Amino acid sequence: MRDGRFREDLYYRLSLFELLIPALRDRGEDIGVLVHYFLEYFRVQHGRPGLELSSAARAKLLEYRWPGNVRQLRNVIDSTVEMAEDDQIQLHDLGLRDVGNTYRMETLRLDFWERKLIQEALLRTQNNVPEAAKLLGIGRATLYRKLASTRLRVSCRLCVELGQDAPATPVGSGDPACQNRDRTKTRTGVRRSS
Secondary structure: OOOOOOOHHHHHHHOOOOOOOOOHHHOHHHHHHHHHHHHHHHHHHOOOOOOEEOHHHHHHHHHOOOOOHHHHHHHHHHHHHHHOOOOEEOHHHHOOOOOOOOOOOOOOOHHHHHHHHHHHHHHHOOOOHHHHHHHHOOOHHHHHHHHHHHOOOOOOHHHHHHOOOOOOOOOOOOOOOOHHHHHHEOOOOOEOOO
16 A cells, blocks of 8 residues: 555455454463474374473473464474484474574664664665655655765665666765766756667
């Protein structure tokens, strides 16, 4: 709807009721139930009825943040049951990385997070600075200043279309950053035909 590709009135006609399903990480008690269910299921599927889950492995499964939700949990149990070497699943069998640190902040410095947010906004808008500024809730001129001060590089839309990387010169100082921009626009802002 925001991009104008779906009619707002049609959306409200189709949305009779809404189901809000919280992420698995927000339903801690459900993780244990799902671990038990998937373990039982895949022991039968893979012909390993005697396979047990060590207490350390169970604790890791319960504390993991599960960014991939239930599907990730199911896949981890499936592969673990099939690949476990012994009759007891150990920590190293799980193949989970960064357990407990998935959402830990790298730093609390504002400039670090500002840069990250700007990069994410540019990624979501395919380097469209005015649209990125809207996402960030700031003015376009403010975003251009921040791009210059953080020395972030951004390609014009033509560069993105051509699949070219951001130019070596950062946006901001007179904006000579993109040769394509200079070549494809006249003084009035209309692209020259090639």
